[in-house]
Amino acid sequence: MSQTITPAISPVERKTSQLTSARRGRLLLSAATVLLFVVLILQILDAEGIATIGLVSWRPLFYAYIVWAAALCAAQVMIRGEAGQRAAFVLPAVLFTVAMVVFPTVFGLYIAFTDWNLSAAAGRRFNGLDNLRSLFADIYFWNALLNMVYYVLSVLVQYAIAFGLALLLNAEIKARKFFRVAFLLPLMLSPVAVSWMIGKSLMEYRFGPAATLARHLGWDNPAFFSTPWLARTSIMAMDAWVSIPFMMILLLAGLQALPTEIKEAAKVDGASGWQSFKEITFPLMLPVSMTVIILRIIFQLKLADIVINVTAGGPGGATDTVSSFIFREYRDRSNVGYGTMLAEFYLVIIIIFVALILKGASRWMQREN
Amino acid sequence: MASMNIVNVGKAYGSLTVIHGVSVEIPDGEFVVLVGPSGCGKSTLLRMVAGLEPITFGDIRIDGKVVNDLPPKDRDIAMVFQSYALYPHKTVAENMGFALKMRGETKADIDARVRKAAEILDLVPYLARYPRQLSGGQRQRVAMGRAIVRDPKVFLFDEPLSNLDAKLRVQMRAEIKELQRRLATTMIYVTHDQVEAMTMADRIVVLRDGRVEQIGSPLTLYDKPANTFVAGFIGSPSMNLIKGHIRAVGEPFFVTHEGIRLPLARAPSGSDGKPAYYGIRPEHFTLGGEVSAEVTVVESTGSETQVFARLGQQKIIGVFRDRVEEPLDHVIAMTPNAALVHLFDGESGLRLD
Numbered sequence: 001m002s003q004t005i006t007p008a009i010s011p012v013e014r015k016t017s018q019l020t021s022a023r024r025g026r027l028l029l030s031a032a033t034v035l036l037f038v039v040l041i042l043q044i045l046d047a048e049g050i051a052t053i054g055l056v057s058w059r060p061l062f063y064a065y066i067v068w069a070a071a072l073c074a075a076q077v078m079i080r081g082e083a084g085q086r087a088a089f090v091l092p093a094v095l096f097t098v099a100m101v102v103f104p105t106v107f108g109l110y111i112a113f114t115d116w117n118l119s120a121a122a123g124r125r126f127n128g129l130d131n132l133r134s135l136f137a138d139i140y141f142w143n144a145l146l147n148m149v150y151y152v153l154s155v156l157v158q159y160a161i162a163f164g165l166a167l168l169l170n171a172e173i174k175a176r177k178f179f180r181v182a183f184l185l186p187l188m189l190s191p192v193a194v195s196w197m198i199g200k201s202l203m204e205y206r207f208g209p210a211a212t213l214a215r216h217l218g219w220d221n222p223a224f225f226s227t228p229w230l231a232r233t234s235i236m237a238m239d240a241w242v243s244i245p246f247m248m249i250l251l252l253a254g255l256q257a258l259p260t261e262i263k264e265a266a267k268v269d270g271a272s273g274w275q276s277f278k279e280i281t282f283p284l285m286l287p288v289s290m291t292v293i294i295l296r297i298i299f300q301l302k303l304a305d306i307v308i309n310v311t312a313g314g315p316g317g318a319t320d321t322v323s324s325f326i327f328r329e330y331r332d333r334s335n336v337g338y339g340t341m342l343a344e345f346y347l348v349i350i351i352i353f354v355a356l357i358l359k360g361a362s363r364w365m366q367r368e369n
Numbered sequence: 370m371a372s373m374n375i376v377n378v379g380k381a382y383g384s385l386t387v388i389h390g391v392s393v394e395i396p397d398g399e400f401v402v403l404v405g406p407s408g409c410g411k412s413t414l415l416r417m418v419a420g421l422e423p424i425t426f427g428d429i430r431i432d433g434k435v436v437n438d439l440p441p442k443d444r445d446i447a448m449v450f451q452s453y454a455l456y457p458h459k460t461v462a463e464n465m466g467f468a469l470k471m472r473g474e475t476k477a478d479i480d481a482r483v484r485k486a487a488e489i490l491d492l493v494p495y496l497a498r499y500p501r502q503l504s505g506g507q508r509q510r511v512a513m514g515r516a517i518v519r520d521p522k523v524f525l526f527d528e529p530l531s532n533l534d535a536k537l538r539v540q541m542r543a544e545i546k547e548l549q550r551r552l553a554t555t556m557i558y559v560t561h562d563q564v565e566a567m568t569m570a571d572r573i574v575v576l577r578d579g580r581v582e583q584i585g586s587p588l589t590l591y592d593k594p595a596n597t598f599v600a601g602f603i604g605s606p607s608m609n610l611i612k613g614h615i616r617a618v619g620e621p622f623f624v625t626h627e628g629i630r631l632p633l634a635r636a637p638s639g640s641d642g643k644p645a646y647y648g649i650r651p652e653h654f655t656l657g658g659e660v661s662a663e664v665t666v667v668e669s670t671g672s673e674t675q676v677f678a679r680l681g682q683q684k685i686i687g688v689f690r691d692r693v694e695e696p697l698d699h700v701i702a703m704t705p706n707a708a709l710v711h712l713f714d715g716e717s718g719l720r721l722d
Contacts, residue, residue, distance in 0.1 A: 265454035
């Protein structure tokens with residue numbers, strides 16, 4: 001672009017000016033990189049007490065990173081011209097992600113390989129693979145992971161209910177707007193509030209209204225959190241109550257985007273309500289459905305708040321989720337090193353699991369279409 | 370194959386009546402075109418026939434049986450939608466066989482009938498494809514195939530050609546007409562395009578604002594339009610409607626508002642001095658004669674020339690086989706053929722005969 005606008009510069013001159021600009025860019029980048037590493041080494045030396053420079057905090061390294069990031073952007077433009085300008089639009093986001101996501105994750109990995117209990121006077125100590133070994137031997141962790149399988153499977157039930165409600169709200173029913181808002185209300189509540197309002201008050205087994213009602217209906221001992229499966233089901237029900245509206249609203253948006261003429265064509269073609277759903281509506285909704293289910297599974301894998309507040313994982317770990325287990329490891333035992341190992345390990349499992357789901361979903365959708 | 374009776378059918382949304390008692394009788398095997406400007410209620414009427422829209426009053430009968438409250442699937446009709454409404458996740462064969470599958474027919478039977486319909490429509494090579502892999506014209510044909518596979522009593526078409534380009538539209542027009550002749554099934558076809566209506570219909574129903582303006586064969590509508598609306602709507606370019614008065618004393622003639630005298634072959638009795646419209650089709654002018662007009666635009670298509678001119682203050686159009694190379698703003702002599710003049714009442718717009 002700039003070459004066509006500035007014909008005053010001869011090709012030879014342009015080439016040389018470009019060359020010098022590129023050289024300057026490389027020089028700038030090298031200088032900034034050297035600065036970054038020098039500050040890093042100085043900080044490490046200072047922190048280890050090898051050299052006393054008198055640095056109070058790690059802030060100089062942070063500033064050096066910002067300077068290096070700015071130099072990297074500028075150097076891209078200088079070295080690569082227009083391509084560099086394009087890169088400069090993406091680079092800030094990349095550098096920010098590196099600083100805020102990648103670095104903490106990697107640093108967390110370091111913590112995961114240390115023995116670090118907040119209540120211990122000794123502080124942090126590298127302990128190799130000890131945390132990983134105890135993780136593999138930890139039956140509570142594997143128990144929580146097994147519970148996650150049940151919780152994830154419950155998403156399918158939630159999906160079926162949400163789809164039904166979305167169909168209902170999409171139909172020509174009376175007071176449709178009222179029901180739309182009413183069905184959305186649970187989504188607007190904080191799960192913590194839900195745990196106390198419902199799990200701890202409404203379902204309290206001595207005086208809770210739900211328990212009282214159940215007794216009136218002839219259930220002798222309506223302790224909703226007493227046996228493993230009952231407790232798990234109660235937690236799932238509360239979780240469903242909060243998250244079904246979210247799925248429902250996405251599915252409703254999908255339903256409303258379906259072309260009416262196709263549904264009318266099915267009607268003229270003689271499809272009954274059920275056939276029209278099975279043959280037309282459901283297949284056309286598959287992309288939305290997959291998105292909804294995958295999103296919800298990702299959320300479900302992080303389920304913790306309701307469990308922590310209502311059952312704290314009990315009875316006997318029956319309702320424990322991995323997140324609530326990690327929470328207890330941090331909060332009750334102050335075991336930061338092991339807790340971080342659990343979190344990092346769980347992150348790896350989630351990444352693999354979700355990647356597999358996405359892969360499977362895209363392959364399945366391709367076959368369907 | 371069936372006859373259809375639409376008896377005084379109307380549609381109201383609350384207090385707003387959009388169709389005011391339309392009656393059309395369609396004998397078995399006839400091709401009827403509903404035509405009118407957009408918003409005239411033609412699509413609503415078709416959807417009421419299909420059962421997609423409830424009827425407010427009146428009766429719709431298929432083969433003498435009232436179907437007002439029957440759902441679409443029990444009316445034994447097939448419909449081709451403007452957007453084709455093909456099922457995007459089904460192949461061409463599945464699209465065409467869907468209605469048969471819903472009816473619970475055997476797979477072998479469905480395959481055989483789909484194949485037969487595909488042969489009629491030249492769709493055999495595309496049976497395994499999905500709608501998105503087809504061109505507009507092929508999709509249109511699949512939509513028709515979906516209708517003919519079922520062998521319904523009545524075919525309904527809702528502006529099926531309006532998404533096609535001009536050339537394909539002309540071609541599909543002929544194909545649909547030929548298909549109708551071959552299947553000899555009753556068809557109701559909705560369009561806003563009067564050329565489509567003229568070329569395809571056995572009979573045309575002209576609608577305006579939810580009322581029937583005229584029902585008749587294409588040439589009846591062309592030769593004897595019942596009112597100024599039909600006169601202006603049917604034919605392209607439209608008929609010239611010149612305001613003025615009839616003079617019936619002695620040799621009849623017509624005087625425009627500006628006092629220009631136009632020839633008349635005859636005048637209805639007792640119409641002397643009556644305000645009226647002088648209707649003359651553009652192709653019924655001849656060059657020369659005693660009437661002259663001021664040329665504003667000349668458009669030549671090669672085979673014919675359209676002359677836009679001013680007769681007094683009123684705009685008129687003439688179409689001529691001859692080349693006209695009259696400079697603009699010049700006066701050209703163009704005289705109406707007195708035998709082919711239509712007269713309409715100046716107030717009601719109804720035909721005077």
